[in-house]
Amino acid sequence: MAAPNNEFEFLGVNHLALVCKDMAKTVEFYRDILGMPLTKTIDLPGGRGQHFFFDIGNGDSLAFFWFPEAPEAVPGISAPAALPTQGSFISAHGSMNHIAINVRADKFDDYYNRLVEKGINVSKVLNHDDSPMQSTDELHPGVFVRSVYFFDPDGVCLEFAAWTKEFDESDVAHDPVQADGTKREGFITGRTPVPAE
DSSP: OOOOOSSOOOOSOSEEEEEESOHHHHHIIIIIISOOOEEEEEEEGGGTEEEEEEEOSTTOEEEEEEOTTOOOOOBTTTBOSSOTTSSOOOOOTTOOOOEEEEOOGGGHHHHHHHHHHTTOOBOOOEEEOSSTTSEESSOOTTOOEEEEEEEOTTOOEEEEEEEOSOOOGGGOOOOOBOTTSOBOTTTTTOOOOOOOO
């Protein structure tokens, strides 16, 4: 369990705002295919565009702007060019790589099948674990989250993610890498580096 935040009382994500090319296609995808209720629509003043909000559960929203003169998407820079296991999943610093939508573990397989039945191109199911490859095809007690990835009409990468275990202190065990590629030893783990001989 994570330590409490003593600075601010956060209540989760209010909304994540993205930019789409075609608001009608965005509504068709999120409302009609994924079933997210449309909760608020706004025509921006002066013909500057639109801003629509979709309910993703727990009071959280996924929002989209449509701007008449927005630049085209740049896959591989502003977002991944491919789904995990299907090509490069890298995106640029400051980009939004993907959105993981929390789903119940006991519904995960059913939801995966529903995506396939709706004609969505999906990744294979990734059962994330702490093995050297970080995922497995088999569901076992060491799996901590199950994932399937897919793109929306604008190339926004989405994930259905189902937690399968409760985290404890042992799950925070890696020091972060700095911009130069070296680890900041001891910053998280408190362990001091062993000097090279």
